[in-house]
Amino acid sequence: MAAAATRKCIGVDCANDAGTLQCPTCLKMGTDSFFCSQDCFKRSWSEHKAIHKKSNLLTNLFPPKVVSEPDPATGHFNPFPSFQFTGSLRPLYPLSPRRTIPKSIPHPDYSRDGIPHSEQKFVGRHNITILNKEEQEGMRKVCRLAREVLDIAAREAKPGVTTDYIDEVVHKACIERESYPSPLNYVHFPKSVCTSVNETICHGIPDQRPLEDGDIINIDVTLYHKGFHGDLNETYYVGDKARANADAVRVVETSRECLDKSIELVKPGMLFRDPGNVIEKHAKGRNCSVVKTYCGHGINQLFHCAPNVPHYGKNKAVGTAKPGMCFTIEPMINIGTHRDRTWPDDWTSTTADGSLSAQFEHTLLVTEDGVEVLTARLSDSPGGPVPMPSEQTANGN
The missing domain is CATH 3.90.230.10 (Creatinase/methionine aminopeptidase superfamily)
Structure with missing residues (x-):
């Protein structure tokens, strides 16, 4: 899995490169928000959290388009029918359920x-x-x-x-x-x-x-x-x-x-x-x-x-x-x-x-x-x- 190129931290008055730390709320909302450190994230929280309210408001006013109708024979569908794909490949959902790992095998954090x-x-x-x-x-x-x-x-x-x-x-x-x-x-x-x-x-x-x-x-x-x-x-x-x-x-x-x-x-x-x-x-x-x-x-x-x-x-x-x-x-x-x-x-x-x-x-x-x-x-x-x-x-x- 390739690493993403270097990003800039979005913390208030911060000019550092961002690490992999993201705001958990933004992650759930599907929004990118990278910070350089926990301290920078905490310092910026009072201003950053306003983004969440704005995003929720926009979602309520403009709800996302529904996915395409499933094929009656297979149940498969394209989850992003309005997206302008660049080539002929299309996703074919539903994804299978998340697979599980035995607890006896060490898990990463x-x-x-x-x-x-x-x-x-x-x-x-x-x-x-x-x-x-x-x-x-x-x-x-x-x-x-x-x-x-x-x-x-x-x-x-x-x-x-x-x-x-x-x-x-x-x-x-x-x-x-x-x-x-x-x-x-x-x-x-x-x-x-x-x-x-x-x-x-x-x-x-x-x-x-x-x-x-x-x-x-x-x-x-x-x-x-x-x-x-x-x-x-x-x-x-x-x-x-x-x-x-x-x-x-x-x-x-x-x-x-x-x-x-x-x-x-x-x-x-x-x-x-x-x-x-x-x-x-x-x-x-x-x-x-x-x-x-x-x-x-x-x-x-x-x-x-x-x-x-x-x-x-x-x-x-x-x-x-x-x-x-x-x-x-x-x-x-x-x-x-x-x-x-x-x-x-x-x-x-x-x-x-x-x-x-x-x-x-x-x-x-x-x-x-x-x-x-x-x-x-x-x-x-x-x-x-x-x-x-x-x-x-x-x-x-």
């Missing part, structure tokens, strides 16, 4: 109320955790398990299979490994995995839509096991038509190559702003664009933390890689514009022009002399690269 309290304690975006040997082993373990779960899910990505079924598969595989699926109820995300199809950049919510021959799908898996998170994703071709689609192959393989090329940079002393330069140069050479809204992120006992690792060139990310640091790189590459648009579910991010998007992600550990890819593919992992189209086709001509 946000599992109950959707708020990652532990992440809010680390307000300073420059505080990058250095893991000791025992903690590094904890990361190795959870990342191996996460790779197993992703591979299990990827084998189910076939025409006719719903993304909700893939969510069920991931959920059960996590429980079998005594792990909690990290996305579940993280800032109220309703499912155990992100499934992003075709024009979806990231954070797609699994629903009742069956996959079609010709789709591409990104499956983004994160596990929480014995106090550590392991995060990875890959984009897969669904059926034979996708592999025959020059644009699909170009965007998928470009994203895969961008990740591989950026990992080659990782070692002690690497600046966190450097991977973006390599990624954008390669993407532009394939006539693709790089999403700027989301970035790679630190990961350890926290799902998302410092550092931020942007994927676009000439970014201003701060910090230098040191042995013992863990973080993700996860370039999101589009065929068309780099701009994105979010569905009314407040999660599904799609390309602004409806063009295809692809993403790949690894969790990385900086070693004394280089990098260890903790979520590396196994010899029998499904998917993998396919030949790029001819040079003329690959450049969109």
Whole structure:
């Protein structure tokens, strides 16, 4: 699950960057309101709470439009019929009930109320955790398990299979490994995995839509096991038509190559702003664009933390890689514009022009002399690269 780009705190007279702390009331109302700290939130409360009254008044005066009528045969419906979608993909509800996790499996702190309290304690975006040997082993373990779960899910990505079924598969595989699926109820995300199809950049919510021959799908898996998170994703071709689609192959393989090329940079002393330069140069050479809204992120006992690792060139990310640091790189590459648009579910991010998007992600550990890819593919992992189209086709001509 990608981290959002840096936001500004909305606290009164505050110029700091915001963390992940949000007003609980705004969250329930579906409104974004990010603060840099609990103290800033408390100091701003008397003025901020006025927003809630105004929003409630507007909702009463202009109630939201009803969802579309369910299909009599299936009971499925589009929950946002008046939304101007950018591509052909549509959500297909109802979502299945929230899946449960046995109490015997350790839960992250946000599992109950959707708020990652532990992440809010680390307000300073420059505080990058250095893991000791025992903690590094904890990361190795959870990342191996996460790779197993992703591979299990990827084998189910076939025409006719719903993304909700893939969510069920991931959920059960996590429980079998005594792990909690990290996305579940993280800032109220309703499912155990992100499934992003075709024009979806990231954070797609699994629903009742069956996959079609010709789709591409990104499956983004994160596990929480014995106090550590392991995060990875890959984009897969669904059926034979996708592999025959020059644009699909170009965007998928470009994203895969961008990740591989950026990992080659990782070692002690690497600046966190450097991977973006390599990624954008390669993407532009394939006539693709790089999403700027989301970035790679630190990961350890926290799902998302410092550092931020942007994927676009000439970014201003701060910090230098040191042995013992863990973080993700996860370039999101589009065929068309780099701009994105979010569905009314407040999660599904799609390309602004409806063009295809692809993403790949690894969790990385900086070693004394280089990098260890903790979520590396196994010899029998499904998917993998396919030949790029001819040079003329690959450049969109």
